[in-house]
Amino acid sequence: MLGLPAIRLATPADAQAIAALSRDAIERGLHWRYTPARILAAIRSRTTNVAVAHGTGALHAFAIMDYGDTTAHLVLLGVQTTQRRRGLGARLLTWLEDAARIAGIERVDVECRADNPGAIAFYRRCGYRVQGVFPHYYEGRIDAVRLAKTLLQDAPDRDQM
Numbered sequence: 001m002l003g004l005p006a007i008r009l010a011t012p013a014d015a016q017a018i019a020a021l022s023r024d025a026i027e028r029g030l031h032w033r034y035t036p037a038r039i040l041a042a043i044r045s046r047t048t049n050v051a052v053a054h055g056t057g058a059l060h061a062f063a064i065m066d067y068g069d070t071t072a073h074l075v076l077l078g079v080q081t082t083q084r085r086r087g088l089g090a091r092l093l094t095w096l097e098d099a100a101r102i103a104g105i106e107r108v109d110v111e112c113r114a115d116n117p118g119a120i121a122f123y124r125r126c127g128y129r130v131q132g133v134f135p136h137y138y139e140g141r142i143d144a145v146r147l148a149k150t151l152l153q154d155a156p157d158r159d160q161m
């Protein structure tokens with residue numbers, strides 16, 4: 001993972017680039033729901049962390065996690081096409097899981113498109129287990145796969161990567 005960009009919390013100035021990456025990398029073929037205004041609301045929310053990684057002035061990756069009392073929901077995770085398979089997605093996810101663990105979160109849930117086997121493989125590699133399939137979850141036509149990971153409170157899961 002040497003040479004990967006630093007991860008930090010997003011600021012309002014990041015909203016446009018995050019929304020564009022969501023549209024292009026995650027929401028392709030669907031209506032654009034995570035618009036700049038919605039991303040801005042997530043950045044400002046007290047129960048949500050929006051994490052970003054930049055390289056040479058451009059957004060390389062981002063992830064959004066919502067926190068409840070004991071569970072968290074990974075809302076979005078996207079890495080620019082040119083930056084994939086460098087460990088950046090896993091690093092962002094670990095960063096958010098570490099924050100969740102400190103907040104006392106016991107489990108992280110995520111849904112991803114069933115037509116995205118690469119993402120499912122990624123989450124499984126990161127310690128997530130498939131919980132089930134939700135037919136027609138996205139706009140009534142694309143199935144979702146739900147995955148979840150139990151967070152060990154006293155031992156970060158870094159050695160799973």
Ligand SMILES: CC(C)(COP(=O)(O)OP(=O)(O)OC[C@H]1O[C@@H](n2cnc3c(N)ncnc32)[C@H](O)[C@@H]1OP(=O)(O)O)[C@@H](O)C(=O)NCCC(=O)NCCS
Binds near residue numbers: 079
């Ligand atoms: C899924 C995604 C976030 C992974 O990010 P990434 O930075 O490329 O992932 P990493 O480099 O950290 O991968 C870690 C491990 O996960 C697995 N993995 C990642 N992408 C994979 C793929 N496309 N196919 C199979 N396994 C994959 C591999 O085991 C990988 O380790 P390796 O490269 O040493 O083999 C990225 O491909 C992406 O943004 N895709 C489009 C958006 C998306 O699908 N988001 C997730 C749903 S919201």
